[in-house]
Every structure is written in C-alpha cells, then in structure tokens.
Amino acid sequence: MTKWLDPVEQRAWRAVVALMTRLPSALDTQLQRESGVTHFEYWVLTLLSEEPGHRLQMSDLAHKANASLSRLSHVVSKLERLGWAQRSATVGRRGVQAVLTDDGYLKVVEAAPGYLDAVRRLVFDELDDAQKAQLADLSEILAQRLPEAVGKLAPSAERGDRSSD
Secondary structure, eight states: OOOOOOHHHHHHHHHHHHHHHHHHHHHHHHHHHHHSOOHHHHHHHHHHHTSGGGEEEHHHHHHHTTOOHHHHHHHHHHHHHTTSEEEEEOTTSSSEEEEEOHHHHHHHHHHHHHHHHHHIIIIITTOOHHHHHHHHHHHHHHHHHHHHHHHTOOOHHHHTOOTTO
16 A cells, blocks of 8 residues: 655655756756856766875766766766866776866866855755754765665565555
C-alpha cells in the first residue's frame, strides 16, 4: 500500500523540488551570461583548482562532481578544446588525471565573484546563521545517505511490496 506524504513532508518535498529545478537554471544563466560556462563546467574547474597541483584522477573528480564518468569525460573534452584543462597519464597508477591549465585557473578566478554573488543572493542572503547551519546539516545528511537509498529503489515487485497488502 502506498504511504502518502503527510502535510509537512509534502510541503518539504515541494520546496526541495522547487529548489532542485530553479537553482541550477539560475546559476547556469548567471555563469553563461557573465563567464560563458555552464554551472557544471565551472564546478569541475573549481574542484580542480582546489586540488594540489590542480589535478585529480578522473574517477575521483567524477565522484566529487557527483557525475558519471561519461558525463565528466564529455565536459573535460570540452574544457580541453577551450584550453582550460588537459588529460594526463597518472604516474604509478592506472587511469587518467584531469589537469587544470593556467588559463583554466584564470577562468575560475574570473567567474568566481559573479558566481559567489549569485550563490549568496539565491541561497544565503535571507537566512540567519542558525538557518545556514541547519541547511548545511540537512543537506549533508541527505547527500551522504542518497547513494545507499538510490540502491534500494528497486521496482515494487522486487521489494516484495504488494498493493493489496
């Protein structure tokens, strides 16, 4: 039997859906207009900029970027064409690293002020310190449990659920 969302859950879920659909679009629009990159491209460049040597194993970068290796590979190819990243064989390890170029680092530095202004305006400006901490706590809890929870999303018949129970 389907367990419907109670009124508080329904309110929370609708807010999460609105956030998930509106925020990425708003950030993409700002970054495209001001810096000519998508939010995901900027995120990949930023993650590389924070690493020692501005390099990271592609599989590790995919994990940090919350992306499939296929999606990441496509974006890194675009960043290579733009001269902002390159691939490099990993010394002493199987696989390939993505490496941020000097021009890629300059792109992150150029885009950061507008991006951070947008993040503050869209997410943090209307929250007090306690709400910001609560948002961080709740987001971390949900993000940490999501991979395991996704694995449990088998079709109803596989879970043994019966609509007539």
